[in-house]
Amino acid sequence: MNRRLALVTVVVADYDEAIAWYTGKLGFQLLEDLDQGRKRWVVVGPTDGSAAALLLARASNEEQRSRIGNQTGGRVGFFLHTDDFWRDHAAMSACGVEFLETPREEPYATVAVFRDLYGNTWDLLEPKQ
Numbered sequence: 001m002n003r004r005l006a007l008v009t010v011v012v013a014d015y016d017e018a019i020a021w022y023t024g025k026l027g028f029q030l031l032e033d034l035d036q037g038r039k040r041w042v043v044v045g046p047t048d049g050s051a052a053a054l055l056l057a058r059a060s061n062e063e064q065r066s067r068i069g070n071q072t073g074g075r076v077g078f079f080l081h082t083d084d085f086w087r088d089h090a091a092m093s094a095c096g097v098e099f100l101e102t103p104r105e106e107p108y109a110t111v112a113v114f115r116d117l118y119g120n121t122w123d124l125l126e127p128k129q
Contacts (some may be wrong), residue, residue, distance in 0.1 A: 007043065007055045008078070011067050012118060013077070015042050018056045021117040025095045045116075046080065069119030076113060078122040085110040092124065099124075108114035 012018040015033075021049060022028040022044045031041040031053055039060070045053030059065040071077055082088045089103060100121070103112040111124040116122060 005052045007053055009055045009057050010078075010116075010118075010120065011059050011064055011071060012056050013059060013065070013068055015040050015056060015058055018042070018117060019044060022054065023055075025092065025097050027091070027116075069116075074121075076121045076123050078116075078120060080122055080124050082124060082126050085112075085124065088124060102112060 010018075017031070019030055019042060020122060023030055026046065028044040028046050029048070030042075031045050031049045032041055034041040039058065042056040043053050045048075045055060048051075057064075059068055085103065087110045089099070090103065093099065093113065098115045100113045103110060107128070111123050111125040114122050114124055
């Protein structure tokens, strides 16, 4: 059996604002943007679509709006692996990405926590070999 995690939903306030942030600040690609009438199917990802990507889902009611930016109860919920931490940290910092800590060396990776457009927390990390 061949299975993989394909998409993770991130609840957003506005499709175009979220697309601009994830593509402009993180360098993700817009993989899909399909108009479905009352909503859109919007997928962004750091690759060509061969790895897990984000489904950007605009909040459609008050309960969903209350989850924007806090989908994991304040825990780091997303992990962006890189093959060059310092290159990506510098590029993201130059684009205005807010890092919440100084980069640190851990036994498993070089890592720093950052916040996305809506306040969700992410780890940027370069795993150790």
